[in-house]
Amino acid sequence: xxxxxxxxxxxxxxxxxxxxxxxxxxxxxxxxxxxxxxxxxxxxxxxxxxxxxxxxxxxxxxxxxxxxxxxxxxxxxxxxxxxxxxxxxxxxxxxxxxxxxxxxxxxxxxxxxxxxxxxxxxxxxxxxxxxxxxxxxxxxxxxxxxxxxxxxxxxxxxxxxxxxxxxxxxxxxxxxxxxxxxxxxxxxxxxxx
Amino acid sequence: xxxxxxxxxxxxxxxxxxxxxxxxxxxxxxxxxxxxxxxxxxxxxxxxxxxxxxxxxxxxxxxxxxxxxxxxxxxxxxxxxxxxxxxxxxxxxxxxxxxxxxxxxxxxxxxxxxxxxxxxxxxxxxxxxxxxxxxxxxxxxxxxxxxxxxxxxxxxxxxxxxxxxxxxxxxxxxxxxxxxxxxxxxxxxxxxxxxxxxxxxxxxxxxxxxxxxxxxx
Numbered sequence: 001x002x003x004x005x006x007x008x009x010x011x012x013x014x015x016x017x018x019x020x021x022x023x024x025x026x027x028x029x030x031x032x033x034x035x036x037x038x039x040x041x042x043x044x045x046x047x048x049x050x051x052x053x054x055x056x057x058x059x060x061x062x063x064x065x066x067x068x069x070x071x072x073x074x075x076x077x078x079x080x081x082x083x084x085x086x087x088x089x090x091x092x093x094x095x096x097x098x099x100x101x102x103x104x105x106x107x108x109x110x111x112x113x114x115x116x117x118x119x120x121x122x123x124x125x126x127x128x129x130x131x132x133x134x135x136x137x138x139x140x141x142x143x144x145x146x147x148x149x150x151x152x153x154x155x156x157x158x159x160x161x162x163x164x165x166x167x168x169x170x171x172x173x174x175x176x177x178x179x180x181x182x183x184x185x186x187x188x189x190x191x192x193x
Numbered sequence: 194x195x196x197x198x199x200x201x202x203x204x205x206x207x208x209x210x211x212x213x214x215x216x217x218x219x220x221x222x223x224x225x226x227x228x229x230x231x232x233x234x235x236x237x238x239x240x241x242x243x244x245x246x247x248x249x250x251x252x253x254x255x256x257x258x259x260x261x262x263x264x265x266x267x268x269x270x271x272x273x274x275x276x277x278x279x280x281x282x283x284x285x286x287x288x289x290x291x292x293x294x295x296x297x298x299x300x301x302x303x304x305x306x307x308x309x310x311x312x313x314x315x316x317x318x319x320x321x322x323x324x325x326x327x328x329x330x331x332x333x334x335x336x337x338x339x340x341x342x343x344x345x346x347x348x349x350x351x352x353x354x355x356x357x358x359x360x361x362x363x364x365x366x367x368x369x370x371x372x373x374x375x376x377x378x379x380x381x382x383x384x385x386x387x388x389x390x391x392x393x394x395x396x397x398x399x400x401x402x403x404x405x406x407x408x409x410x
Contacts, residue, residue: 020369022223026302029215074277074296075270082263114219117300121293166384170215174377181370 004135010191011139017115018147019181024115028148029173031106038152039145044103046141048085048110049119053137055080056120057130077120085111115144150180197322200311204327209334212383216302217331220294221338222372228351231339233287234294235332237276241298242307243324244272249312250320256313265308266299273298303327342366342375 346366348356
């Protein structure tokens with residue numbers, strides 16, 4: 001049990017998906033102009049991450065390994081993710097209008113989000129069990145959402161600052177991310193990974 | 194020929210990812226701690242982009258529009274698998290360092306973006322020019338970032354010492370925060386240069402007022 005908690009904390013803070021592993025930089029720079037959309041994106045990514053971790057784990061260990069088809073893993077994972085996102089979008093539109101409005105628009109962007117594919121590759125490479133994979137995904141999603149919301153909060157305040165023209169936009173976001181990444185380095189040593 | 198040059202130029206100079214088009218940011222931050230890694234990543238992207246642009250352009254008449262994205266994705270994933278196995282077989286040390294980011298070429302928006310925006314609408318020759326433009330543009334961008342990080346972070350370039358003996362290496366340049374800071378600084382400097390050349394050309398225009406359209410009082 002303690003191990004699972006440590007795994008969660010480790011993937012959320014110590015090895016933060018965005019700030020340490022560099023996964024999901026595109027939404028981190030693109031969808032962080034407002035706190036609300038950043039939170040929506042974070043929730044959508046966390047949701048897809050957890051479903052992906054379960055599906056990919058099952059397909060890998062119950063289909064690819066017994067049939068000796070591991071060399072097909074990249075094509076299989078990306079197809080799982082694409083189909084999952086597509087079905088999820090349909091399902092949400094039919095069943096829960098509120099959820100669909102909250103993060104339906106972000107779902108389309110998620111297929112090419114490298115955090116999802118990165119997670120699929122990581123849980124297989126680290127040989128996690130199913131429970132560990134799920135916890136790792138939840139922690140990764142929490143860390144992702146945390147970084148997204150922090151960045152959005154800072155950028156909202158920056159609207160009132162007088163920023164030189166050349167540093168505006170992505171350049172400033174990258175510099176802020178550098179400082180945030182430095183603060184997150186303080187978490188290393190919290191959990192031995 | 195001129196058309197091919199224009200296709201090449203678009204990716205190589207005008208729309209260079211990740212500086213001028215926000216594509217392929219993750220590898221640009223993750224595998225640029227030394228020049229050799231940045232270069233290897235660029236070449237891996239070149240191999241995949243070239244292959245995917247050629248295949249997509251060849252089959253563009255037979256792929257129904259509704260299923261084109263899944264088809265492209267499978268083509269790209271197959272090519273990435275090939276590149277991954279070739280790298281693992283020939284340069285295992287580099288393959289290990291690039292690690293996760295070789296398979297992640299599958300979800301790199303440069304590859305799918307060019308397949309969708311260019312190769313699916315143009316012939317093979319122009320698609321090849323486009324692939325070279327974007328991949329080599331991406332390569333020079335990666336080389337620039339990794340050169341800055343390696344020179345400041347280790348005092349070397351391609352493993353050869355370039356900084357004077359008394360230089361204390363900025364270790365932070367090799368860590369994740371260093372990647373963000375280096376990239377942010379480079380993008381700002383590029384913006385300064387661009388803004389300056391833009392305001393200069395605007396000044397030239399002001400000096401020779403365009404009289405073709407008379408001002409309406």
